[in-house]
Amino acid sequence: MPQVEITLRRSNTDDKLGQSYIPQVLKTPSGLILVEIQGVLHIPDIDHDDSGIPNVLVGSFDVKEDGKALLMVHGHQRLEGTVKKLQTPLGILKMESEENESNRHNPDIGGFDSQGRNYSTQRIQHGKAEIVEIIRHKVSFILRPEPVV
Amino acid sequence: MVKLSANIPPLTPYKLIELPPDLLSALEATDTSNELVIKSSSKSGEAIICTADKTFQLRRINQSNTLVLLKPEPASREVNPHLVAFSNINTLLECVPTRGVVDLSCVPLYFGPGSLTGEKQPSNKLLISLAELDSNSPASSLEFDTEFVQSFGTEINGIACLLSRDIVFEFLGLALTTIMALKLNINAILVDELYQAIDETNEPIQIVETIVKRFSNNQKEPYNLDMDKITKWYGIYTLMDSDRDLYVQEFYKRWEANIPVPTGKPLNYFTLKGNYINPESYLIRYFTKERLSSDPKARFAQLFEQKSTWELSEITPFVEDVMHNKAIKIESFIMKFARKRTINKKIIVSARN
Known part of the structure; x- marks a missing residue:
């Protein structure tokens, strides 16, 4: 029986990024932002870089203190959006990947030890997951993109 | 304008989960014991998420819009900001409040020393530890503990088990006579002291502890034993x-x-509501809803098979649990499936013919 324990990542607020370029309500301790777009964000299919270095330029993003937002994609599509408060806050849940599950128990059936205790407790598989951020606002671009002329 | 780039791997380790107030407050509480747990029910295969005391069903909601997570590029500066899209998400996990389910039908009964071995238990019983039973139960810890204690659950020699009726009868009797003989304070019972005084060392201390907890109004030592609960159990x-x-x-x-x-x-047998039936006003018999149908119509039919007319207060404990719309009055609910008359100021319920 797998069981996953979830903890909240407690970011040190001293590390909070300035992010003066986004409105106060969008700011999160980790600097993560949730954006909703209609359809799919098409990105040219190239090798992904594990080092985390951004390798595909998508365009530009702007959001003002009044909540108006603008997304320019590849320089030829323009999306207008707004900052919206989420009815229910969302947790960004990071699941532990299989190979990192160092504490995953062998699902073999256990047995009694000399005191007759701990019978088969080994069968409980513990996984771990972390909520890396709690998001209360999103930037919503739900209108069709307009071509840039 | 902020420069935006993307580095989205095909498989994302991220999921978005809705956090209703109870989940959010449990998560944000500074006490780390309040962590959330995702469990899956082995029977239905459904996943649930639990706080210490509440259970939510996890439902996957597909989104037609794409949710993209952005993070600041670590090396970017305030003057030249740069955001990176790092995850594309099309599903949300919704958390719907539900009641935890604790199924103890597979838990073996403890009849006395040596009774927990395989050959003395029916084959459908599981010999597992308490921790594993808790982990297997799609319910929060509090819901599990409440149900487990209520059913005289304990762990003996590393095996989760329920005390048999006869063991409870024997040890509750011993406990009560000992408490009276030694003039112990029934409102402040210490398990160790009581166990030593009973002096039945063939049996483990868990037996006394389980019984004391089950009849106590509090869940910590010193235990405050509730004589009404004890009287009811004897009834x-x-x-x-x-x-x-x-x-x-x-x-x-x-x-x-x-x-x-x-x-x-x-003594008053009305305190045993839900556990008896009066076939005639002067007769009484053990009867519970446990084996009755969960379908309201079938439930009423089964009840009228037992006897043709019931008083409202008598039938109520046997039908309350199938009344799913709690907003309506029990009388209105009963009238959907049965006939109601008032005779001598008493509300009488009978079958519709």
Whole structure:
């Protein structure tokens, strides 16, 4: 029986990024932002870089203190959006990947030890997951993109 | 304008989960013991998420819009900001409040020393630890503990088990007579002290602890034993002990004889609601809803098979649990499936013919 324990990542607020370029309500301790777009964000299919270095330029993003937002994609599509408060806050849940599950128990059936205790407790598989951020606002671009002329 | 780039791997380790107020407050509480747990029910295969005391069903909601997570590029500066899209998400996990389910039908019964070995238990019983039973139960810790304690659950030699009725009868009797003989304070019972005084060292201390917890109004030492709960248990025990209808007077005699100490209150079988039926006003028999249908129509049919007319207060405990719309009155609910008349100021329920 797998069981996953979830903890909240407690970011040190001293590390909070300035992010003066986004409105106060969008700011999160980790600097993560949730954006909703209609359809799919098409990105040219190239090798992904594990080092985390951004390798595909998508365009530009702007959001003002009044909540108006603008997304320019590849320089030829323009999306207008707004900052919206989420009815229910969302947790960004990071699941532990299989190979990192160092504490995953062998699902073999256990047995009694000399005191007759701990019978088969080994069968409980513990996984771990972390909520890396709690998001209360999103930037919503739900209108069709307009071509840039 | 902020420069935006993307580095989205095909498989994302991220999921978005809705956090209703109870989940959010449990998560944000500074006490780390309040962590959330995702469990899956082995029977239905559904996943649930639990706080310490509440259970939510996890549902996957597909989104037609794409949710993209952005993070600041670590090396970017305030003057030249740069955001990176790092995850594309099309599903949300919704958390719907539900009731935790604790199924103890596979938990073996403890009859006495040596009774927890495989050959002495029916093959459908599972010999597992308490931790594993808790982990297997799609319910929060509090819901599990409440149900487990209520059913006289304990762990003996590393195996989760329920005390048999006879063991409870024997040890509750011993506990009560010991408490009376030694003039212990019934409102401040210490398990170790009571166990030593009972001096039945063939049995583990968990037996005494489990019984004391089950009849206590609090869940920490010193335990405050509730004589009403104890009296009620003896009443149900007396009902279950007879395989035929008893005259009410005969039942009272047996009930009183079973309780080894004075209760200080007159016995009243109305306190056993939901555990008996009066086939006639002067007769009483053990009866519960456990084996009755969960479908309201079938449930009423089964009840009218037992007897054709019921008083409203008598039938209520047997139908409350199938009344899913809690906003309506019990009388209105009953009238959907049965006939209601008022005779001598008493509300009488009978079958619709």
